[in-house]
Amino acid sequence: MTDPASPLRALPTHGRYDYSPIVERPTYEWPNGTRLAFYVALNIEAFPFGEGMGPELNPRQPEPDVVNHTWRDWGNRVGIWRLLELLDEFDLPASALLNTAIYDSCPQIAHALRRRGDEIVGHGHTNAERQAEMDAEAEARMIENVTARLRAEEGKAPKGWMGPWVNETPRTPDLLARNGYAYVMDWMMDDQPVMLRTAHGPLVALPYARPTNDITALHGAKWTPEEWADMLIDQVDEMLRQSRRQPLVFNVSLHPYLMHAFRLKHLRRFFDYLSTVRDQLWVARCADIALFAQAEIEG
Numbered sequence: 001m002t003d004p005a006s007p008l009r010a011l012p013t014h015g016r017y018d019y020s021p022i023v024e025r026p027t028y029e030w031p032n033g034t035r036l037a038f039y040v041a042l043n044i045e046a047f048p049f050g051e052g053m054g055p056e057l058n059p060r061q062p063e064p065d066v067v068n069h070t071w072r073d074w075g076n077r078v079g080i081w082r083l084l085e086l087l088d089e090f091d092l093p094a095s096a097l098l099n100t101a102i103y104d105s106c107p108q109i110a111h112a113l114r115r116r117g118d119e120i121v122g123h124g125h126t127n128a129e130r131q132a133e134m135d136a137e138a139e140a141r142m143i144e145n146v147t148a149r150l151r152a153e154e155g156k157a158p159k160g161w162m163g164p165w166v167n168e169t170p171r172t173p174d175l176l177a178r179n180g181y182a183y184v185m186d187w188m189m190d191d192q193p194v195m196l197r198t199a200h201g202p203l204v205a206l207p208y209a210r211p212t213n214d215i216t217a218l219h220g221a222k223w224t225p226e227e228w229a230d231m232l233i234d235q236v237d238e239m240l241r242q243s244r245r246q247p248l249v250f251n252v253s254l255h256p257y258l259m260h261a262f263r264l265k266h267l268r269r270f271f272d273y274l275s276t277v278r279d280q281l282w283v284a285r286c287a288d289i290a291l292f293a294q295a296e297i298e299g
Helices: 066-089 107-116 136-154 172-178 214-220 225-242 261-276 286-298
Strands: 036-044 095-098 119-122 194-196 203-205 248-254 281-283
Touching: 036 066, 036 107, 036 225, 036 286, 066 107, 066 261, 095 107, 119 136, 119 286, 136 172, 172 203, 194 286, 203 286, 214 225, 214 248, 225 248, 225 261, 248 261
Parallel strands: 036 095, 036 248, 036 281, 095 119
Antiparallel strands: 194 203
């Protein structure tokens, strides 16, 4: 038990950013004169058969866990194509958080994203592994190899990164900055882009909403698709009010293996609502938001 007479110690901190109340920051507008930026994040992931991690969509069974593996595989065989059709219907761009294993297992997905002009965001090689379980050499090699593969496939280096399972080591921001990344999506402490300090210069932490994420709401909290769509509508509606005072960022996160027809129907309802307020939003890709915000922050 701590001695109440002894000095209270300061809590350990990561040292990447300082505390800053959102109500005390400078105000700016997004490029089209609005105050709420919106992006769609597609989580496109690959999993090996019979090994590694994976979301437990069905209660886990001994490997080979055929039910969980094939449920996730449905997302790449069917779910992503329904999502892309829906995004085309509403003329919505996307940022694809892509495991590089997709290039080998499902190359047609990468071709479709390229045709649409969607942004490719680094997301590791497979979501069956986590960076926090890698030693320094393995993590550095993974980031370097993934970056090289993305550059080779897309003809340019990626600007952004989200770790597999949204997972990092204390070294990760430094490694990302060293490999030329401009932003990271693992740090979720704000509704505005925030500059992180690294050993190789600044790195933008781009907001990535967790409470409204489809994994969090539909799979974790077991909300109905109708409740989820209502939540998304309420979030945008209220953030539009809040954005009168400062620029904000909101996104919808979509995992193809969750996008069965009964859920897609209510996602369409959210996109219908979004079209009625689109003139009040800046609908963009992650890199556009991160780089514009960095220029505003750094002045």
